[in-house]
Amino acid sequence: MRPSRHLACLLVLVPGLALAGEVIPPEVLTRVAASAPPDAPPPTQDHVLLEFTVTVKGRAGDIVVLESAGPLWDDAAREALSRWTFKPAVHEGTEVASRTRLSFAMPAVLLPPPTDAGLDDGGIDVIDAGSPEHPPHPSEVVEDNLDGGHADHVMSTVITERLTPKSRGASDLSIEIGKLALVPVQTGGERLKLAPGVLLTNEGGEGHPERIFMRGFDAREGQDLELTVDGVPVNDSGNLHGNGYADLNFIIPELIESLRVIEGPFDPRQGNYAVAGSADYELGLTKKGLTVKGSYGSFNTQRLVLLWSPESASSKTFGAVSLQRSDGFGQNRGAQSARAAAGYEGRLSETTSFRVQAIGYTAGFRSAGVVRDDDFRAGRLGFYDTYDPRQGGEAARASLSGELHYHLGGFTAHQQAAVIFRSSRVRENFTGFLNDVQLARQSPHGQRGDLIDRDSEALTLSARGWGKLRRSVFGRSQELELGYFARYDSVAGQQQRVLAGADVNTPYAKDYDLSSRLSDIGLYGDLNLSFTPWLALRGGVRADLLTYLVNNACAVADVRRPSASHPPGDASCLSQRDFGQYREPTERTSAFGVAAMPRATLLVGPFKGVTVTGSFGDGVRSIDPQFVTENKETPFASVRAWEGGVMYAAKFFDDWLDVSARGVVFGTRVDKDLIFSEQEGRNVIGGSTSRLGALVQGRARGGFFDVQTHATFVRSQFDDTGLLVPYVPDLVVRGDGAVFHDLPWKLAGAPVRASAGVGVTYVGRRALPFGQRSDVIFVTDVNGELSWRFVTVGLSATNLFDARYRLSEFNFASDFRTTPPLPTLVPVRHFTAGAPRALMLTLAFNVGGAP
Amino acid sequence: MKRLALAVLFTGCLDTTGNALVSFTATASAAPDLGAVQGQPLSFTTPRGFDVTLTTARVWVGALYFSTVEPTTASGATEAPCVVPGVTTGEVRGGLEVDALDPTPQPFPVEGLGSDLPTRSASLWLTAGDVNASDERTVVLRVEGTASRAGTVWPFTASFRIGTNRVTPPRNPALPSSNPICEQRIVTPIGFDATLSQGATVQLFVDPRAFFASVNFATLEQVSTSPPLFRFRDETATADQADTALFNGLRANSGPYRLEVSR
Structure with a gap:
């Protein structure tokens, strides 16, 4: 691995609203550095900004490129992010999907000399995606109607993983199939047996x-x-x-x-x-x-x-x-x-x-x-x-x-x-x-x-x-x-x-x-x-x-x-x-x-x-x-x-x-x-x-x-x-x-x-x-x-x-x-x-x- | 919570959907008040004043069915089907030729099956085959004896089948099944107010005197003069009063048959 050829990443910080106090934001569990694509032309800018959903299963889904550094660089960043794992956000005790953003920084050596103000090059120059000293922070947690906002990025829509309905008591069971899919069934109807009675x-x-x-x-x-x-x-x-x-x-x-x-x-x-x-x-x-x-x-x-x-x-x-x-x-x-x-x-x-x-x-x-x-x-x-x-x-x-x-x-x-x-x-x-x-x-x-x-x-x-x-x-x-x-x-x-x-x-x-x-x-x-x-x-x-x-x-x-x-x-x-x-x-x-x-x-x-x-x-x-x-x-x-x-x-x-x-x-x-x-x-x-x-x-x-x-x-x-x-x-x-x-x-x-x-x-x-x-x-x-x-x-x-x-x-x-x-x-x-x-x-x- | 758990446990142990399926035995014999003695002729006088001595009286009972339907309503509908599903509380599906002059209980060859739902009526099937079959060769009634009145003696015999000989034309061409052959073969409804139980015995009592209650022996066809012998004709079309009266007596739902259940 050549660190200089890896894209650096940074989750964009977004302050939550007052109600964000009810939310525990998602946390990164494992990260994968993105490798620079071989023979790719130089990136067109210093970062790729991705927007994605942290699903309740802790994976990145519905990844969208908001700010591109070129198709090959975008793909590399997206491919790496798809292999990250997260601890999902938690709202009122329930794991929920959240929408957030992540910025992969381009290798500084490939970038043209800075000519004006922008992202702080010094801050993003060759940051390893897995560096523990730079814990990424979720930009936003959006659960239900809970909004976040950011001066630069207005984010207010949960795109994937629609909201988990509020519990209606102990007889309300949200059953994630997960690994229980290993239990053999003949029909889809048989999964109902996961419900009591x-x-x-x-x-x-x-x-x-x-x-x-x-x-x-x-x-x-x-x-x-x-x-x-x-x-x-x-x-x-x-x-x-x-x-x-x-x-x-x-x-x-x-x-x-x-x-x-x-x-x-x-x-x-x-x-x-x-x-x-x-x-x-x-x-x-x-x-x-x-x-x-x-x-x-x-x-x-x-x-x-x-x-x-x-x-x-x-x-x-x-x-x-x-x-x-x-x-x-x-x-x-x-x-x-x-x-x-x-x-x-x-x-x-x-x-x-x-x-x-x-x-x-x-x-x-x-x-x-x-x-x-x-x-x-x-x-x-x-x-x-x-x-x-x-x-x-x-x-x-x-x-x-x-x-x-x-x-x-x-x-x-x-x-x-x-x-x-x-x-x-x-x-x-x-x-x-x-x-x-x-x-x-x-x-x-x-x-x-x-x-x-x-x-x-x-x-x-x-x-x-x-x-x-x-x-x-x-x-x-x-x-x-x-x-x-x-x-x-x-x-x-x-x-x-x-x-x-x-x-x-x-x-x-x-x-x-x-x-x-x-x-x-x-x-x-x-x-x-x-x-x-x-x-x-x-x-x-x-x-x-x-x-x-x-x-x-x-x-x-x-x-x-x-x-x-x-x-x-x-x-x-x-x-x-x-x-x-x-x-x-x-x-x-x-x-x-x-x-x-x-x-x-x-x-x-x-x-x-x-x-x-x-x-x-x-x-x-x-x-x-x-x-x-x-x-x-x-x-x-x-x-x-x-x-x-x-x-x-x-x-x-x-x-x-x-x-x-x-x-x-x-x-x-x-x-x-x-x-x-x-x-x-x-x-x-x-x-x-x-x-x-x-x-x-x-x-x-x-x-x-x-x-x-x-x-x-x-x-x-x-x-x-x-x-x-x-x-x-x-x-x-x-x-x-x-x-x-x-x-x-x-x-x-x-x-x-x-x-x-x-x-x-x-x-x-x-x-x-x-x-x-x-x-x-x-x-x-x-x-x-x-x-x-x-x-x-x-x-x-x-x-x-x-x-x-x-x-x-x-x-x-x-x-x-x-x-x-x-x-x-x-x-x-x-x-x-x-x-x-x-x-x-x-x-x-x-x-x-x-x- | 503890109380609830105990209640659930307690009631769960005792509860039931109600009623029970049962098996029982069934017998048939001459009616006990008949005074019949096994192997001996039976003598009696009919309401028409005939003195009758029976030496043979055998009835083929192909099956017994018991029902929840009250006898009054069961007989009310002239177009009631022969078999009504969903109302049967018991059945004995095995044929027995009942010696109606023998007071000894004669067991049916099969076990009776049913439930302990209240029984209100019974049906007696005079057939050994399909109740709807157009023809049927089983002899359902055999009687022999003599009748006398005012010095006239009629030695008689009868042997009845219920097949094509008993077909009755429909009363209305638009109702071709208004007189189905099955109606001729089923004696119903016989009042039977009982509740079957596991191991019980259902007793069918046959009183052959009732067969002859309306018979005018004077209308019998003489088939032999030496020795003299009169015969009940086994068909409906050419029947005389005596023929019809005996056949109706065989199929009467009150009089000849009585059912009791004992544990």
Whole structure:
């Protein structure tokens, strides 16, 4: 190294405002000197001034050259800065992104003699970037509305790493995936298991959305959980499978940067479907360069992933494609899927940044469905077999979203708009030959089969925005945020019943044929009041107006006294009333309703690292369009929730060890809960239920490990009878861990990095109908990786111990004609099989990224 | 907090979703008040004044189903389907030819399954096959004996099937399934107010006297004079009063059948 050929650096000092006292600025942990480019022409000036973001991960992102010394010199400075590491800025105890500047000084020997005043040459002449005697100082910390300023450089915009939302209590979890990405998952939805009390099951097969249980709620495919990806809605309003049906399979798992899960309706930003809570996925790609990843494993599973993010861009600028296929375990579980996602982040001015994101997804899958326990025990059907190989489905999603973020002084504004196309088709048979009731007007028939073929197609326009004002009152920073959410859905859906037979795809009846136009406009106000450094009150009110216009093209399903001259026969959607009087087969229904939802959180932090919180809030779930009644107030399912908790966060050993933990006691009451109906193959509205429970969660991160565990116990009961709500787990324990370190020896002079991840799930015996309990679920997934230079080899094993377990269990009546000829009509145990052990070998190459 | 933890623990140990799945045994026999003796003929007088002596009375019970539906509402809808999903509290899906003159409990060949939801009614399936099949060869009733009144004696026999011989035309061409064959094969609703429990025994009592309550033996078809023999015709289309009355008696939901549950 020739010091004289290295660029010197200096962070520009910027005095903070009065409020900067709440901010701990970022610190440089490691610095890399920039090497002067060989054969480069002399620099055009004495420095390169870079502006960049210190991300919460401690890396420099979105590097912009403000003052150039020539392209080659600029590149050299930028390349060096991209390898610096920082301790992120901290605001009110939370690590935040900050925007700052750094000046690399040109080697004095290459500069022309100074002719006038400028930067002090003597001060910058050949300053080694790593010189401890010149600790760089952050120019500015910008968190939320906190501004800095400088006589020479006005900086007021956070460009990357949008603000981490203010905590809404101990049930508000901002989960950075980080090294826990080493824990193997099959789908993006599975990352939800990092949140306490979450169980995911899937009786529909790969490609079918996960059924989500959260803290005593059976949210089915998201019906009770508001799901968003970077703020873009995922729940399908008006989907026949369930209002709020949410398919997270479009997410490429490698793109998940973090999750914010709020278990309960405690934040005024939460909207429709936030009954059990909400989850927002934040996508991004921290691995720079081009990554090509190929995997092959059990059941002929193949996966190819391409990931790309430019070196100097933030994690929000990326492109990704994944292709996957699998024969699946057992019978009829093959699946194929393709995903694409792209994001770009840039800025329009000093005060305004923007992001655009496009996502595409399509999948086809087979599904094994349920197996009767008596058939399995009698050997009539195998554990992984299927009754009806026609089960399965297809799904597609395309979305385009854009957002603007503005920040100046004490005001921040945010605006997002999205257009989403979604289609889904699901074919399920829960009951075999049971529900085909003979109507008098129909031709005589036996049971023709209960395969339900349900499809839905939706176009969604959504927008959300907010403005936040921040002022110092009584020496404390106070915030007021006003925001809105607007959504319009045009949805068409049909449900048919398909004739039984191996290769038959003939519908014999139509249950539903609905076209719906749904609107949801919500407004909220949110106050963040800070009374003392250890006492804050956050909360507000949200109100949503929901409107329905439903066109039912199959409004008449039967007629008691049909026309003798024009009998309806076997038709499903009739155009006659009693005595054959004509009527149109369609019928329109419209309804509307307003829901007002107060929410508040009190945070008390009398001791360092400890915060005691208490929250309450109301939330709603809109109902399925088929339940809407003309001119009636739109009914909502309403939830009231409360919680009390303690959070602890601390760092030890010079920040080498980062520890956080929380304990929560919570309760909820829902006036119209969703209860699974095997006849409908989905959840239907039931009675009111209440929950009381507690959870503990902890995470520890160190230089070579990242471990998280949580346990949740909850009791869910019906209010009228006090009986347990079936199917929801009362005990869920989950552990995730990762270790990573360079091996003690090198290969061809380069270190070999070893990493491993493990995830363990334990679910207690779930309550089933008729006083029964399910089996325990205990599954372990592991993954190991070796990385050397640009190559990574990994081997993962899901269900490592090959436990034969029942992912879902039910008690209901079915008749799959395994013991003909008399039908069986009483409830018996059914299950869907959990996946056996699966091994997957992965080989990945990265070009252009940091090792 | 401690109290809450204890409460959670305590309630978690005790709580349930309610009710239970149960298995039980099922038997059938002659009604105990019949005074029947195994292997002996049964004599009685019908409301129409016929003195009847039965030497054979066998009924094929293909299955028993129990339901939460009250008998009054179950029978009210003329277009009620034969099988209503979601209301069944118990089932015995194994055929038994019940000797209705034998007071000894005759076990059904299969275990009964169900739940302890309140049972309000029962259905008795007189078939060994698909209840909707257009034809069915199983003999569901076999009776033999003699009837007499005012010095006239009618030695009789009957052997009933419920197949194409029992098809009833729809009452309205626009309602082609208004008289499905399954209706002929299912005796319902039989009042049965009970709660099944694990290990219980469901007893079906058959009273063959009720089969003949409305039968006018004088309308029977004579098929032989030496020895004299009269026969109940096994079809609906050409039935005389006696034929129809016996078939209706077989399918009557009150009178011939009674169910009890014992632990």
